[in-house]
Amino acid sequence: MSTLLELHNVTKRFGPVEVLKGVSFSLEAGEILGLLGDNGAGKSTLMKIITGIYSLEGGEIIFSGKPIPYPQHNPREARALGIEMIYQDLALAKQQDVAANIFLGQEPTYRFLGFWPMIDKAKMETAAQAAIARLGARIPSVKYPVGQLSGGQQQSVAIARALTFNPKLVIMDEPTAALAVREVEHVLDLARELKRQGISVILISHRLPDVFAVSDRIIVLRQGTVVADEHTAQTSMNNVVAHIVGAH
Amino acid sequence: MQTPLTSRVFSGLNVRLESVLVLLGLALAMAIFAPDFLSLSNFLNILLATAVIGVLAIAATFVLCAAGLDLSLGSVLAVAGVVSGVLCVNLGLPWFLGLLGGLLAGGLLGAVNGLLIARAGIPAFIVTLGMLSVARGLALIISDGKPVYGLPPVITFLGQGRFLGVPMPVWIFLALVVVFHLILSRTRFGRYTLVIGDNEMAARVTGIDVPAHKIRLYVLSGTLAGLAGLLFAARVNAADPTAGVSYELSAITAAVIGGTNLFGGRGTVIGTLIGALIMGILQNGLNLMAVPSFYQQVAIGTILVLAVWLDRVRDRRRV
Structure with missing residues (x-):
């Protein structure tokens, strides 16, 4: 090692x-x-x-x-x-959806009209779905605001954010x-x-x-x-x- | 748990069904009770009357979404108007330097707000309350307390001209609504604005430069206030140092009626457009019905409180 x-x-x-x-x-x-x-x-x-x-x-x-x-x-x-950290209070933005939290600070973008970088929501949601599935967690939808999830589900989101990159x-x-x-x-x-x-x-x-x-x-x-x-x-x-x- | 109807219907625009219904209901009521309400020219009147406050309300939306506050919007509006008036009229500079000077003045005052809030750590309420007074004083000092008349024709065209029959301020306002709606809902800048207002610690630990972002937000807010000041001066063909008193409160009201969370984390520019239109239609319709303006103030205040109350009821139901 x-x-x-x-x-x-x-x-x-x-x-x-x-x-x-x-x-x-x-x-x-x-x-x-x-x-x-x-x-x-x-x-x-x-x-x-x-x-x-x-x-x-x-x-x-x-x-x-x-x-x-x-x-x-x-x-x-x-x-x-x-270096990733999973915080005790989870450090999640509760009014934003699951996908947004997992990709916070690392959002994939595409060029709208060829020049304007915008967040690639579809790509983000697919990848977020996959990240949650890999953890074996069950979350109704990655489009849900994190604040509407249970404590365990919220923690899965925080873990997924740490492991995705x-x-x-x-x-x-x-x-x-x-x-x-x-x-x-x-x-x-x-x-x-x-x-x-x-x-x-x-x-x-x-x-x-x-x-x-x-x-x-x-x-x-x-x-x-x-x-x-x-x-x-x-x-x-x-x-x-x-x-x-x-x-x- | 099931997706609320509102977000299914309007998920593309992230607009609350309630505000759309209030807007339509209000328009319908006015169409029935207010004479001459239902005409294209009156519709354009409403938009024209909404444009200046509307531009300020876009600024208010961004700042509120980040759990900030900008009380200096109305005063910064006056500074920008006066600066461009003095540059163009008193100093005889070309119109584009007047426009640029007005926008820069707005952005600069916004930068001062941002630096004091993000770097010195003074609460936004205090900083922008101070700027409300400082900027108003500056507008009076720069103009020697008197309105500047006789702006260059290019500038007055922006306020009074029409393109395809639609007043220029309306074009400019609607273009800004589209651009800033996309910025807030689709770009990283907008996403980080919402996240900072939602949970600043989450923003920090995921690598978002929170102080720098806040400074940019207040620069944006000041610049938009500057633009509103130019539109206002252009429309009345006078750069008045006493313009825009208490406009910031109308702007914040429009944003909150449109669904912006006063404590940050949620809001859309289209929602704010609807909020501003609700206020505009209310004012216009009551004017047409010859209701004295004192009652209009009562009506708008009531709608603001109702909007936030509805929001609370909704949240309690949801969580």
């Missing part, structure tokens, strides 16, 4: 608060990494740096062998590199927090399937059984530093919990 993502001593502060105090770890291609930590440990900030919403202050992040050029890095660049890394932020038991298994299967395809996954979750079920490795963040970096097979829930709460 080759290394996809390397973080070297990443730091970040918001005003007087030092949120990340030198975070280093690496992620192999096709590896599922469980990222754990209490609220405020710095998980979200770290992920938002990787996806280009925030810049970092010190340190370096290397993706696919190339340093990410902060502070120019932004969400568009991150997606172009193959050949990602190399998929970050899932609490993907199972709001789901029914059957749907949780679906999401975990999805993580395994991504791994089979050589896609790396960072799974952020408070539900330890989920993380232990699918991850290859577990990293625990505490107060802005990595306090544990262990192979899932060689650790235990008790051990991980101890790291999370700082009992070690």
Whole structure:
């Protein structure tokens, strides 16, 4: 396996608060990494740096062998590199339809009257339909506003958006927090399937059984530093919990 | 869950059936009760009377769809008119420089709005409320408080001329409706406008440059207000610094009656056209019936509130 993502001593502060105090770890291609930590440990900030919403202050992040050029890095660049994130609140535009949400920021266009680029709705709807079908999800129509769908269906839309553009890394932020038991298994299967395809996954979750079920490795963040970096097979829930709460 | 009738019938245009029905019902009522309502010349009158507010309403639609607000439309209209008047009449420059100057003035004031909202993070309500006052003051300063008369014939043709019997402002307004309807409903620019108003975070994380887009929106809004100012000045053959007072409120009213969500994420330009026509027909018909204008204001305000109330009832039924 080759290394996809390397973080070297990443730091970040918001005003007087030092949120990340030198975070280093690496992620192999096709590896599922469980990222754990209490609220405020710095998980979200770290992920938002990787996806280009925030810049970092010190340190370096290397993706696919190339340093990410902060502070120019932004969400568009991150997606172009193959970094996708499924947000806990899903980040969907609820009044827009399913197809619009899946292709948000990447709409296919054609030239109306030969010069005017317009969104190719037919192409988008066909591709959106296919993306939803690949996930095995059931949605009445890709022309429905996302806000009219159930929670599980909305999550399928968010997942489809992350997977449609050949990602190399998929970050899932609490993907199972709001789901029914059957749907949780679906999401975990999805993580395994991504791994089979050589896609790396960072799974952020408070539900330890989920993380232990699918991850290859577990990293625990505490107060802005990595306090544990262990192979899932060689650790235990008790051990991980101890790291999370700082009992070690 | 089944597709609502309205979206099936009008899915091509994304127009709500309700607003079309209100428009037709209103037209029918006026045809019955208002003398001389039903004639081609009166129809063109309505469109002509709607054109200036209509152009502003297109601007309002875009800004509202992105969950923004532009209260400075009427004042920017006056600045643009006065700038082109001063350039053409007082400075004797050719007509096209007058037109260009008016549009640029509108776009520039829009850019100031956009920068303050998107970069400095000041709420749109405050920024454009400030601009409402600043731009009105600028219009008075530039014109020394007096209307500029005697605009060049090319410009007055745009306001008073006719092509195939239809007044030029009507041609210009309808052309803008078609172009901006396509922009809002079919292009990435329009899609991102709606998404920013729907969920700004969704726009950000999918790689849309939200601040840049907002700035472009306010530049567009200012430029359209500038164009409305030129049409207005051309029609009355005077660039009046007191023109367009409170027009922004009529423009917003037209957009909201036409189905634009005041909190962003939904709206169409064809819907706004219908909203503007509803207001125009109401005014025209009540005029023909010799109803005093005080009552017209009551009627328009009532329709606005009714439109939004209907919308809420609909949404509750749907979700």
